[in-house]
Amino acid sequence: MNACRTWSSLAAICLSVVLVSCDHNRTAVASNSNEATASATQPSAPLQSPVAQTVAAQSAGPVMHVDSARAWQYVKDILAFGPRWDGSKGQEKVGEYLHTRLKSDQVEDDSFVAETPAGKIPMRNIVAKFPGSKDGIIVMGSHIDTNYPLRKTSFAGANDGAATTALLLALGDQLRGKKLEGYSVWLAFFDGEESIPSARPGDLRWSDPDSLYGSRHLAQKWQQDGSNKKIKAFFLLDMIGDKDLNVQRDSNSTPWLEDLVLQASQRLGYQSYFFGFTTTISGDDHLPFKEFGVPVADIIDLDYGFNGAFHHSVEDTIDKISPKSLQVVGDVVLEAIRMVNAKP
Numbered sequence: 001m002n003a004c005r006t007w008s009s010l011a012a013i014c015l016s017v018v019l020v021s022c023d024h025n026r027t028a029v030a031s032n033s034n035e036a037t038a039s040a041t042q043p044s045a046p047l048q049s050p051v052a053q054t055v056a057a058q059s060a061g062p063v064m065h066v067d068s069a070r071a072w073q074y075v076k077d078i079l080a081f082g083p084r085w086d087g088s089k090g091q092e093k094v095g096e097y098l099h100t101r102l103k104s105d106q107v108e109d110d111s112f113v114a115e116t117p118a119g120k121i122p123m124r125n126i127v128a129k130f131p132g133s134k135d136g137i138i139v140m141g142s143h144i145d146t147n148y149p150l151r152k153t154s155f156a157g158a159n160d161g162a163a164t165t166a167l168l169l170a171l172g173d174q175l176r177g178k179k180l181e182g183y184s185v186w187l188a189f190f191d192g193e194e195s196i197p198s199a200r201p202g203d204l205r206w207s208d209p210d211s212l213y214g215s216r217h218l219a220q221k222w223q224q225d226g227s228n229k230k231i232k233a234f235f236l237l238d239m240i241g242d243k244d245l246n247v248q249r250d251s252n253s254t255p256w257l258e259d260l261v262l263q264a265s266q267r268l269g270y271q272s273y274f275f276g277f278t279t280t281i282s283g284d285d286h287l288p289f290k291e292f293g294v295p296v297a298d299i300i301d302l303d304y305g306f307n308g309a310f311h312h313s314v315e316d317t318i319d320k321i322s323p324k325s326l327q328v329v330g331d332v333v334l335e336a337i338r339m340v341n342a343k344p
């Protein structure tokens with residue numbers, strides 16, 4: 001995932017700095033500025049736009065909660081496969097594992113061969129569909145691959161890959177075997193999210209054409225078969241296992257859907273984990289769908305470790321993430337689904 005972000009969080013305000021970062025490695029530039037100094041004496045900016053006031057406050061269907069212990073077990077299972085970069089044995093195994101876990105569900109593979117700077121690489125998106133009673137679809141997505149340039153290292157991708165894949169499975173557990181009162185819910189496990197800039201190990205450049213292979217492929221497919229038109233909301237989960245959870249508001253996501261996510265968090269008393277500052281996510285799996293007019297919300301905590309130190313680092317290990325964070329985000333997404341279902 002690639003980001004260009006502006007911090008206006010309380011932490012940044014206390015330091016009287018504005019941190020701006022515009023590259024994949026997210027080197028931060030700190031500078032004193034009048035704007036930041038002024039902010040230090042004022043309450044933080046309103047966390048929601050006026051649009052939030054018009055978002056439906058109703059919910060439909062029974063309240064659901066994720067089983068965080070099960071989600072945590074899924075994280076461990078996935079990490080046990082080792083690195084899961086595209087073309088690796090671990091990646092193959094995680095695909096088989098997902099099929100095993102989803103064996104009683106309606107599951108479709110979207111297989112293709114990606115043309116990458118490192119050559120042709122077979123990839124496979126996996127989609128599990130849970131039928132609802134209303135005409136329309138809510139999508140929850142996450143990427144299953146781990147960082148390609150770090151494939152020769154011990155990179156585990158506990159947060160960046162495993163945590164959200166596990167959470168999607170745990171969300172599926174709540175949807176299975178029920179007659180869903182609202183829209184159908186589709187879980188989309190994306191392959192090929194990470195950039196493959198070249199075959200050279202350690203080449204960490206992020207390039208838009210050489211990333212998001214899976215989501216770009218599925219977005220095209222769903223555009224052709226008419227699915228995109230039926231999607232009422234698309235929630236992307238990325239890097240939300242962080243023990244120190246602070247989900248950012250993404251200015252590249254659909255404002256009303258971001259407002260709805262915030263409202264869902266407020267209902268559950270989890271608002272302190274959400275939208276303390278704004279990020280512009282310029283490369284993630286929601287964007288190919290946004291290009292086709294799908295309402296999207298990237299639920300992401302890019303602030304992983306001090307100044308993002310654990311992101312795309314061998315430090316991205318299970319001790320940095322927590323079942324509690326999975327539970328918070330999982331429950332908020334489940335509440336958001338109920339709110340989308342109640343929307344006129």
Ligand SMILES: [Zn+2]
Nearest residue numbers: 001147160194
């Ligand atoms: Zn990543």
